[in-house]
Amino acid sequence: MPKSSQPTPAAPIDLILPCLNEARALPGVLGSLPPGVHAIVVDNGSTDSSAEVARASGAQVIVESRRGFGAAVQAGVMAATAEVVAICDADGSFDLAELGRVSGPVLAGEADLMLGRRRATNLRAWPVHARIANRVLSGxxxxxxxLELHDLGPMRAIRRAALLDLHLHDRRSGYPLEMVLRAHLAGLRVDEVPVSYRPRTGRSKVTGTLKGTLTAIADMTRMIKEIPS
Known part of the structure; x- marks a missing residue:
């Protein structure tokens, strides 16, 4: 059962940051939050000081013991109270000053699910094997x-009620894809907008390793087969 370190104040946007050993990155990430955005850091089994760093930076901290990206995000969604929730990696690879590009159309009622299409700032930001995998899955x-999507962007925004209505069940790497597929099936307006993608702080647990990338591909391929067209 996820546990919260403090109650969530009212905010236009709750930003969910799934976190596994991101103590080095969190000060910069949380220090760049735009006005009106409340951070919910979901500690997904960190062995470093991620939770303490997040609390010291003013974030709400949720502990989710079940490992997996989907498990962490879903715990954050359940703890959120804002009408709109955004999701973003906690590794410093995204510029949160650009969060408004993704959340703005949802807040304005122009889109239901917005994805940030990654534009790498340099070659180190996005390994070749991860780019190829993303291109295949997007195709x-x-x-x-x-849907004319080019990226399963980790930075995204959606109304919390709409997300809960999708009843997502994957709790691993298939969660982002399941969200897109079920949103499309539900008739939601899905769109993307370009955002900067920088080298992350530390090593990625997924795209930074071939094994992690292959696991994500397996999860997402299974998801494509499971969900009816």
Whole structure:
């Protein structure tokens, strides 16, 4: 059962930051929060001081013992109270000053699910094997749904009620794809906007390793087969 370190204050946007050993990155990430954004850091089994660093930086901290990206994000969604929730990696790879590009259309009622299409700032930001995997999966989504998406962007925004109504069940790497596919099936307006993608602080648990990338591909391929078109 996820545990919260403090109550969530009212805010236009709750930003969910799934976190596994990101103590080095969190001060910069949380220090760049735009006005009106409340951070919920979901500690997903960190062995460093991530939770303490997050609390010291003013974030709400949720502890989710079940490992997996989807498990961490879902715990954050359940703890959120804002009408709109945003999701972003906690590793410093995104510029949170650009969060408004993703959340703005949702707040304005112009889109229901917005994704940040990653534009790497240099070659180190996005390994070649991860780019290829993303391109293949994006192509499968376009064929399957007709959505003109080019990236399963980790930075995204959606109304909390709409997300809960999707009843997502994956708790691993398939969660981001399941969100897109079920949103499309539900008739939600899905779109993307370019955002900067920088080298992360520390090593990625997924795209930074071939094993992590292959695991993510397996999870997402399974998701494509499971969800009806």
């Amino acid at each position: 499968l989504i376009r064929v399957r749904t007709g």
